[in-house]
Amino acid sequence: MTERVHFTIDDRPAVAEAGSSLLAALWNAGARAVRTSVTGEARGPLCGMGTCFECRVTLDGRPHVRSCLTPVREGMKVKLRDTHVSGSLPLGAPQAGESVEPLEADIVVVGGGPAGLAAAVHAAESGKRTLLVDSYPRPGGQIWRHRADPPAAARDWIARFARAHVTTLVGETVVDATVKGLLLDHQGSPRRVRFDRLVLATGARERFLPFPGWTLPGVVLGVGGAQAMLKAGARFSGRRVVVAGSGPLLLAVAAALAGDGARIVGLAEQAPLRRLAAFGAGLWRSPRKLAEAVAYSTHLLGVPYRTGAWVSELAEKAGVLRATLTDGRRIWLWDCEVLACGYGLVPNLELPRLLGCETAPDRVVLGPKQETSVAGVFAAGELGGIAGVDHALLTGAIAGLAAAGETIPAALADRRDTELAFGARLARAFELREELRTLARPETLVCRCEDVAHSQLQAFSSSREAKLATRAGMGPCQGRVCAPALGFVHGWSEGTIRPPLFPTPLTLLAEGNDEGRDRT
Secondary structure (H helix, E strand, O other), X not given: OOOEEEEEEOOEEEEEEXXXXXXXXXXXXXXXXXXXXXXXXXXXXXXXXXXXXXXXXXXXXXXXXXXXXXXXXXXXXXXXXXOOHHHOOOOOOOOOXXXXXXXXXXXXXXXXXXXXXXXXXXHHHOOOOEEEEEOOOOOOOOOOOOOOOOOHHHHHHHHHHHHOOOEEEEOOEEEEEOXXXXXXXXXXXXXXXXXXXXXXXXXXXEOOOOOOOOOOOOOEEOHHHHXXXXXXXXXOOOOEEEEEEEOOHHHHHHHHHHHOOOEEEXXXXXOOHHHHHHHHHHHHHOHHHHHHHHHHHHHOOOOOEEEOOEEEEEEEEOXXXXXXXXXXXXXXXXXXXXXXXXXXXXXXXXXHHHOOOOEEOOEEOOOOOOEOOOOOEEEOHHXXXXXXXXXXXXXXXXXXXXXXXXXXXXXXXXXXXXHHHHHHHHHHHOOOOHHHHHOOOOOOEEXXXXXXXXXXXXXXXXXXXXXXXXXXXXXXXXXXXXXXXXXXHHOOOOOOOOOOOXXXXXXXXXXXXXXXXXXX
């Protein structure tokens, strides 16, 4: 029998499955609008994985808690829609305690997804004192996110990780870093970590492109956001769902939602059929990936699948949610209750950029041993290119071995290069089309944190100018949602990275930053 926990939502009793995220528990309890924006709009979750900050609630008197990263527990007291005070986070942390004792390791790995697990395992098995830091409650990352039993593909790696006796810090966020150490937010208190070598495996986040209706609360999720919430315990059974955007994740998530009992109204992939056909024809090189694609398609037999098509608008009228789709020539309407929409992935480059690592717009510049331009710092997984879980495991293994001073087997490097080639084919197949640059109308909000409309950004030529005049990109997500969209639409760079990497109480920074600011 599934264990239940009891908590309250705005003083009303609620029940959830133990192991669920608080966000999933709120979703299952019917709470869709969880916060209020700076202009008073109701908002609901978007990314489901700690990036967008749209799921913030007041928890046990502490404001601005991201419910997607918080496991539900007995006796929680949740308050909704009171987290908008001037759009700012509190300067002090009500629950901040004493500074936590510093930790030291030979090798520190940041990120607990497949790349981070592989790096930590190989470093520890080489005899190095290894420490892994991750903001999720348990190792596995988004791709292997789980509540109790890990997915089949992850079991051997997670078991091997446990045998390697890696010191693990979960539920902790890196807020500052130098080449000497990290500063972590440990439940409102600072924790310092010092190391000899550092492996970055911070993964990727979903790219969102603003369109009319994308801020409607509780009905618009990212494709990865829907997947994250499903894995965290949210239920979609019986709901009519449209899945749209771009990338192979659309099929995987639609199949998973259908497996949970959702009624998939249709899928819309912006890439044209000819590119998809060419990509599919090349999957003979990757039999396992081909088998996965066939399995997903089998789960979706009979579901309309539009290629070269995208959502141009979402509107709610008389209680009916209607998605308008187009291929640039025709228009059709799909009624639904949830729209899952996302346009592929972008790597989380904030930490490597803060450390001074050389980066390209879509990756960290890496050497053959996954080394960055900064001595003693390595990177793995999506930081080197979006190429899937096999690439993440291989690059993690290479980075862990290299950080430990071990020889890299030639076969490992060759397989890594094969997966990089797959990633290049993936990027070509799902390249975003020009029409998507004009999705937003003048009144469409682009920066969700600060409620900045598209029309307010037209006079500027850079993200820096826009920030100074409108605060776009200066809210709690610190541009993680709007910057990739503005980069695609306007060609703007994301600008300078400064600490802290995430919204952080000043008390934590004052107590914890004794490492100095020299990064070289």
